[in-house]
Amino acid sequence: MLRTEIEKALAVLKDGGVILYPTDTVWGLGCDATNEQAAAKINAIKGRAEDKSFIVLLDTDAKIQSYVTEVPDVAYDLIEYAENPLTLVFPGAKNLAKNVINADGSVGIRIARHEFCQQLIQRFRKPITSTSANVSGAATPGFFDEISEEIKVAVDYVIDWEQELKISKKPSTIMKLAPGGQFSFIRR
Secondary structure (H helix, E strand, C coil): HHHHHHHHHHHHCCCCCCCCCCCCCEEEEEEEECCCCHHHHHHHHCCCCCCCCCCCCCCCCHHHHCEEECCEEEEEEEHCCCCCCCCEEEEECCCCCCCCHHHCCCCCEEECCCHHHHHHHHHHCCCCEEECCCCCCCCCCCCHHHCCCCHHCCCCCCCCCCCCCCCCCCCCCCEEEEECCCCCEEEE
């Protein structure tokens, strides 16, 4: 079943579509992070500002250097020792859709530690976006049943995996990294 859902998700992502999918944090809206039109679709679905950046998911930290100009060594340590999902905001984003990148040129990247996400990203061979599955300004849903019908009908595909789980998950911790390796918390 997991394999079937990954195949369906791949087809949607390759076609520039938007998926509603489970992650290691909350359910997310995802698309090809290199596709500007796909990212614009997510903004339209959420009713959010066009200038708001996205978190980008990768399956391994070895790929970070493909999407940021400089990766401080401390980033690898933070990722390795993080006990909870961790998003690192790096300066100098590259090779991503311009509307995925923050106005200051930074991008938030999380290494997904979730079976579905890892397999999907590995097969897709590109990063995918992750933003909470809610209308902008509304509460972040803790699990699938809390996601509004408005969101569910607006996406191109809803992943049929882990929908029955009632474990409420939290958004990731977000830390901002400076080129020299200094870091600060944005969200704990």
